[in-house]
Amino acid sequence: MQLRGGNVVLETVGSILVMIGRFGISGSFACIYIQGPQLFPTSGRTTAIGLCSMAARIGAIITPFSLQAQMDIPWLTPVIFGIAAFIAATISLTFPKTSGKQLTSNFTQAEQFFKSHFHTNVFTKLPFLKSKRSSKKSEETEIMMKKITSPHKNKECV
Structure with a gap:
């Protein structure tokens, strides 16, 4: 047909x-x-x-x-x-998971949150981009992510 x-x-x-x-x-x-x-x-x-x-x-x-x-x-x-x-x-699919995380209240927090998300979760998984960061910078990024995404309110956000 x-x-x-x-x-x-x-x-x-x-x-x-x-x-x-x-x-x-x-x-x-x-x-x-x-x-x-x-x-x-x-x-x-x-x-x-x-x-x-x-x-x-x-x-x-x-x-x-x-x-x-x-x-x-x-x-x-x-x-x-x-x-x-x-x-x-x-x-x-590259959006960060927001479940159980504190919402950002200003653009500076949002920028830090997205930078750390994309550098640790998206760009490192791309096969053509090799991570040139040292382990010290990775630890600093993880500490910053914990501060931003912790369910407890930060004093700066109030």
Whole structure:
């Protein structure tokens, strides 16, 4: 059975990527409204959530253009949105775990928290980046992480 575009394999792959894209969209709303406020410091939380919501609305702006592309090249739109959803889901896997940790209250704390998270948990796992830090710096980073992420309130945050 031949469909509109003439290539059954590409249209099947496109349909699969459409479903992956739809699952990614559902997951993105969970990231925006549940994990988003936990990642941003208190002083900028509402602005950050507004920016996340605005970024989600860009998809609504692009929709008419993607429908036109769908008419010309039937498999292109599902592939584009499927790949975009996959990239977004992969990036969201690098977010730090916030369960049981104190929320940051200012941008300085947030910057320190994310620096230590990405240097210890993300960049060291990439095979093409070798860790050039000494063990003393690693210990200092761990001590700083414990201070920032401890469930007890710091005197500086009050």
